[in-house]
Amino acid sequence: MALQYGYSRSALAMRPSPIRELFKLIQKPGMISFAGGLPDPEIFPVQExxxxxxxxxxxxxxxxxxxxxxxxxxxxxxxxxxxxxxxxxxxxxxxxxxxxxxxxxxxxxxxxxxxxxxxxxxxxxxxxxxxxxxxxxxxxxxxxxxxxxxxxxxxxxxxxxxxxxxxxxxxxxxxxxxxxxxxxxxxxxxxxxxxxxxxxxxxxxxxxxxxxxxxxxxxxxxxxxxxxxxxxxxxxxxxxxxxxxxxxxxxxxxxxxxxxxxxxxxxxxxxxxxxxxxxxxxxxxxxxGFLDSHLPKIRAHYAAKAAAMSRALWQDLPQGAATWTDPEGGFFFWMRLPGQDTAEVFTRAVDQGVAFLPGSAFFPEPDETVGPWVDGSSFARLCFTFATGEEIGEGSRRLARSLA
Ligand SMILES: Cc1ncc(COP(=O)(O)O)c(C=O)c1O
The missing domain is CATH 3.40.640.10 (Type I PLP-dependent aspartate aminotransferase-like (Major domain))
Incomplete structure (x- = not known):
């Protein structure tokens, strides 16, 4: 008799993580990724x-x-x-x-x-x-x-x-x-x-x-x-x-x-x-005492990257195409592209060799929402901690081309 898994109701209701699924699309050589929320391995305290x-x-x-x-x-x-x-x-x-x-x-x-x-x-x-x-x-x-x-x-x-x-x-x-x-x-x-x-x-x-x-x-x-x-x-x-x-x-x-x-x-x-x-x-x-001495180092390291991303975006993105918040900490820029579906922009960006995460990944689906739903399709998340300073500059130029 053919094997059949009697999946539980909760297994049947599970949905693959949209982020993990997107990662399969961006594993190409030369891709600059602002997609994952990853720390910079360069700053891992390996010796300590x-x-x-x-x-x-x-x-x-x-x-x-x-x-x-x-x-x-x-x-x-x-x-x-x-x-x-x-x-x-x-x-x-x-x-x-x-x-x-x-x-x-x-x-x-x-x-x-x-x-x-x-x-x-x-x-x-x-x-x-x-x-x-x-x-x-x-x-x-x-x-x-x-x-x-x-x-x-x-x-x-x-x-x-x-x-x-x-x-x-x-x-x-x-x-x-x-x-x-x-x-x-x-x-x-x-x-x-x-x-x-x-x-x-x-x-x-x-x-x-x-x-x-x-x-x-x-x-x-x-x-x-x-x-x-x-x-x-x-x-x-x-x-x-x-x-x-x-x-x-x-x-x-x-x-x-x-x-x-x-x-x-x-x-x-x-x-x-x-x-x-x-x-x-x-x-x-x-x-x-390693954590106490590590924290100021990573703060300075990531602050420089956040500033690099801010500069690059101001310089490269076509005027009026996007608005974003300049974060005071953390890992992310949150961008709004009025009138655009960022899932479509994502495809064009990946063709240009840069990846981010489309906003809809960060909102529940309508069928699992109680009360008013919020549409996140015009947003994008850009992580600034993982890419190198050079990649941040080049990634921003590629993003601008995908918006042009
Ligand atoms: C807000 C938030 N909570 C929790 C986590 C999961 O972190 P952990 O690695 O501790 O499981 C993350 C990871 O990105 C996160 O951004």
Whole structure:
């Protein structure tokens, strides 16, 4: 009898990641990529990391063993210390857990909060990896539009009311990227942070504050975390992926110990524990002060690239063809091409030898949206961290040709 896989309902509902699919199209020699949100491998602290491997001689028996699902305790202690300032208070170890990337934090949270059909409030635009994970759990999305100051929080109440009217239930979660958002590069203003914390608390809806880019500020003043403004109900997440190296796959979450405990139980069934080798290396890396000296280096390195991209775009793009935001940190320029479908521009750009990500990847589809849908087809995300300075200049000229 022919083999037939009896796929689960959730497997049948899965959609391939639009970004991963596009990557297949841009693997051509000579292609300049502003597409992936990748750190620059030139700035990876390879020597320092190799020096930390020395610690395995003493810690090898721990590092090579299974570890606690909550995380390697010395690394948790380091994070407790580092996070006290941005989180506005001393946090306790039971409020912290380590995860295999912040992607896993979203997955754990989906498993403990989301039943198929439940609604998650997201920004429009938002990080497609989050949409992918939430979608796998059967979530639908209520969208809050964004502008240069992040989520338009003044629309949140009406989005919540629409959700209640259309589904009979409140959303299970509000997902937000408050600093240098992927993709928009925007930071939520302090006033909006305050208002968001207030509205979420008033309705009793938990918030995932996803902050992998917060430490990558190149200009301006740091803004207070949502966590520091809210009494409870905010799960803060960050990661070593952008500030150190994504290959480590180490991230952390800080929140209500009750929720953290549930997530730990979910994680036990996912991967038992995050790679202990990676956690030991990162813990050693932080203990030796390498992270503190690395951060100013990458900030300067990426600030120069952001400035190079800004200069190149101003110089090359035909006047009136595009508008974009000049980000104060993070990885991305968010561009609007009025009257254009950026999926079509993408094809022309790839022919010219430059790639970016079309905006529609950052918005849920109409059939999974509760309430008003937001069309992202005239937007494009350009990552400035991965390409070299020279490639940024040449890529911008190629982009201009594809718009001409
Ligand atoms: C906003 C946001 N959250 C989470 C992630 C996933 O990060 P990690 O490598 O920690 O899984 C990314 C990666 O690009 C991101 O941009």
């Amino acid at each position: 990391f190799a020096a930390c491997a020395e610690a395995l001689r003493g810690l090898g028996r721990v590092a090579l063993q299974y570890g606690a699902t909550e995380g390697y305790r010395p690394l948790v202690d380091t994070l407790v210390e580092r996070m006290a300032l941005p989180l506005g208070r001393a946090v306790r170890p039971e409020e912290v857990m380590i995860a295999s990337g912040s992607q896993q934090i979203m997955d754990m949270l989906s498993r403990v909060l989301v039943d198929p059909g439940d609604v998650i409030v997201v920004e429009a635009p938002t990080y497609p990896g989050a949409l992918h994970t939430f979608r796998n759990a059967g979530a639908r999305f209520a969208l809050v539009p964004c502008d240069g100051d992040g989520m338009q929080v003044d629309q949140l109440e009406s989005v919540l009311a629409t959700c209640l009217r259309e589904t009979g239930r409140a959303p299970k979660l509000i997902y937000t990227i408050i600093n240098f958002s992927n993709p928009s590069g925007a930071c939520l203003s302090t006033e909006r942070r305050r208002r968001l914390a207030r509205i979420a608390a008033h309705h009793g809806i938990p918030v995932l504050e996803d902050d992998p880019y917060g430490e990558l500020r190149y200009r301006g003043e740091a803004l207070p975390t949502l966590f520091s403004m809210a009494g409870e109900g905010v799960l803060f997440a960050s990661s070593f992926s952008k500030i150190l190296a994504p290959g480590t796959r180490v991230a952390w979450a800080v929140g209500d110990p009750e929720l953290i405990r549930k997530m730990v139980i979910a994680k036990q069934g996912m991967d038992l524990c995050t790679s202990v080798v990676a956690q030991v290396l990162i813990s050693e890396y932080c203990r030796r």
